[in-house]
Amino acid sequence: MDAxxxxxxxxxxxxxxxxxxSFRVQPxxxxxxxGRNGAGKTTTLKSILNLVHPDSGAVQFFGLDMPAHEFAxxxxxxxxxxxxxxYPQSALKTIAAVYRRFYPTWDEPLYQSYLQRFGLDPNKKxxxxxxxxxxxxxxxxxxxxxxxxxxxxxxxxxxxxxSRDELLHIFEDIVDREGAxxxxxxxxxxxxxxxxxxxxxxxxxxxxxxxxxxxxxxxxRKVEGRSEDLPxxxxxxxxxxxxxxxxxxGLLRAxxxxxxxxxxxxxxxxxxxxxxxxxx
Amino acid sequence: xxxxxxxxxxxxxxxxxxxxxxxGAMLLIPNYPYAVVFFYQTLGIFFTFMNGGATNDxxxxxxxxxxxxxxxxxxLFTVIALEVLQILLAVPFAVxxxxxxxxxxxxxxxxxxxxxxxxxxxxxxxxxxFLPLFYRSGYKTGTPYLLAVLAMTVVVVAxxxxxxxxxxxxxxxxxxxxxxxxxxxxxxxxxxxxxxNLAAYRLSARSFERLDL
Numbered sequence: 272m273d274a275x276x277x278x279x280x281x282x283x284x285x286x287x288x289x290x291x292x293s294f295r296v297q298p299x300x301x302x303x304x305x306g307r308n309g310a311g312k313t314t315t316l317k318s319i320l321n322l323v324h325p326d327s328g329a330v331q332f333f334g335l336d337m338p339a340h341e342f343a344x345x346x347x348x349x350x351x352x353x354x355x356x357x358y359p360q361s362a363l364k365t366i367a368a369v370y371r372r373f374y375p376t377w378d379e380p381l382y383q384s385y386l387q388r389f390g391l392d393p394n395k396k397x398x399x400x401x402x403x404x405x406x407x408x409x410x411x412x413x414x415x416x417x418x419x420x421x422x423x424x425x426x427x428x429x430x431x432x433x434s435r436d437e438l439l440h441i442f443e444d445i446v447d448r449e450g451a452x453x454x455x456x457x458x459x460x461x462x463x464x465x466x467x468x469x470x471x472x473x474x475x476x477x478x479x480x481x482x483x484x485x486x487x488x489x490x491x492r493k494v495e496g497r498s499e500d501l502p503x504x505x506x507x508x509x510x511x512x513x514x515x516x517x518x519x520x521g522l523l524r525a526x527x528x529x530x531x532x533x534x535x536x537x538x539x540x541x542x543x544x545x546x547x548x549x550x551x
Numbered sequence: 552x553x554x555x556x557x558x559x560x561x562x563x564x565x566x567x568x569x570x571x572x573x574x575g576a577m578l579l580i581p582n583y584p585y586a587v588v589f590f591y592q593t594l595g596i597f598f599t600f601m602n603g604g605a606t607n608d609x610x611x612x613x614x615x616x617x618x619x620x621x622x623x624x625x626x627l628f629t630v631i632a633l634e635v636l637q638i639l640l641a642v643p644f645a646v647x648x649x650x651x652x653x654x655x656x657x658x659x660x661x662x663x664x665x666x667x668x669x670x671x672x673x674x675x676x677x678x679x680x681f682l683p684l685f686y687r688s689g690y691k692t693g694t695p696y697l698l699a700v701l702a703m704t705v706v707v708v709a710x711x712x713x714x715x716x717x718x719x720x721x722x723x724x725x726x727x728x729x730x731x732x733x734x735x736x737x738x739x740x741x742x743x744x745x746x747x748n749l750a751a752y753r754l755s756a757r758s759f760e761r762l763d764l
Contacts, residue, residue, distance in 0.1 A: 317763075317764065320614075322613060322614075322763070322764040323763040323764065324761070324763055341618060342616055342617070342618060343616075344616075345614075345615070345616035345617070346616040350614050352610070352614070356607055357606055357607040357608070357610065357611040358562050358606045358607075358608070358611070359605075359606065360606075361562055361606075365561060365562065366562065368561065369554075369557060369558045369561050369562055370615070372554040372557060372558075373554050373615045373616050373617070374616070
């Protein structure tokens with residue numbers, strides 16, 4: 272049974288339209304949710320959590336309909352939207368004392384171990400934390416009640432490279448050890464290169480790809496070379512062509528790469544795919 | 552629900568909510584419009600909601616495993632607790648006031664059971680205007696508070712005017728001496744307070760359920 276199934280979600284705002292959003296998060300998998308700023312990542316996350324009311328479409332967590340089973344679903348899920356930007360005057364231990372009451376599966380030793388691991392002092396107040404430490408505290412709460420699905424909006428933005436790496440390892444550990452699933456949005460695509468199993472890519476409120484990450488990445492090639500060596504027929508097929516001082520770079524679908532003789536064709540990564548796709 | 556109430560008192564209630572509980576002592580002032588004593592607590596409630604904007608209270612709470620209507624219910628229970636506690640803490644001062652200075656309050660109603668009935672209606676009107684208007688946005692507090700205070704003031708001034716201008720009511724309700732009619736006013740106040748709070752809950756929950764956060 273899928274951890275999350277989203278079918279034909281629609282939400283119309285005066286200046287933005289979430290169109291026919293469908294994807295699924297399988298159990299024990301890490302799904303990366305990518306898209307540029309304003310593409311609809313947060314609106315999608317809020318819609319599936321019933322914080323925003325979709326105009327149409329269906330959302331199921333663990334086979335249970337949302338919002339009919341909102342209470343049960345939320346107990347089995349952990350959500351964070353960026354840093355812990357709440358109750359700045361309250362101590363971490365006070366917030367944790369409140370938070371833990373809502374989750375019957377709260378694991379105090381696990382919570383204490385994350386506090387230690389992240390170097391968080393429970394007596395400190397939220398306002399005394401840096402942005403990075405505040406994200407770590409939000410994550411500490413989210414990770415301490417054995418959630419079956421973690422929904423994380425930009426969990427790595429604002430973290431230093433070492434902390435990001437540490438966090439990605441924790442994600443892998445949770446998936447491997449507890450069989451949990453993770454659905455996280457980010458624009459730091461290199462994080463997903465490292466550990467995502469699946470990718471969902473949203474552009475202007477519409478899902479343009481959702482599936483296995485390796486297959487998705489393998490379906491593109493980076494191509495570069497001298498502009499004069501670029502055949503006109505191939506030029507039309509290049510996605511996000513950038514030309515400067517007689518040199519060009521861009522992206523090709525793997526099927527089109529066969530015609531790129533004499534040009535430098537290299538494997539693509541998520542960043543180049545996203546940048547070139549958005550460039551158009 | 553208990554968990555949400557714990558959250559309210561641990562994280563959300565503004566310190567002024569506690570401080571204004573002690574305003575009941577102002578009933579010892581010989582001549583004073585006693586309804587104003589209770590107005591202060593609406594400020595404490597207002598600060599709790601306003602502070603919620605600065606602390607992202609609504610967002611933190613709605614991400615917890617709770618239904619939106621539970622969030623509204625917990626907040627309303629908290630507001631009711633702040634209001635009822637203030638009334639209960641004021642009762643000894645009202646008794647003391649009548650004991651040590653049985654002269655009439657020249658600035659409005661005397662501190663008797665009828666006053667508390669009127670104050671309950673006043674709080675009920677405040678709640679039924681303020682909470683539903685707040686939960687339309689989940690963060691705007693200024694306009695809902697102004698309108699709630701306005702509605703509350705109109706009710707109190709009208710009630711005071713009727714009592715002052717009707718000799719039969721003035722003799723029975725505006726006095727430090729006990730009269731059974733005062734208990735009737737208190738009972739009516741309790742009933743109206745309950746009805747108004749129920750309406751406040753239903754209207755607020757409906758607005759909040761519809762709201763996109």
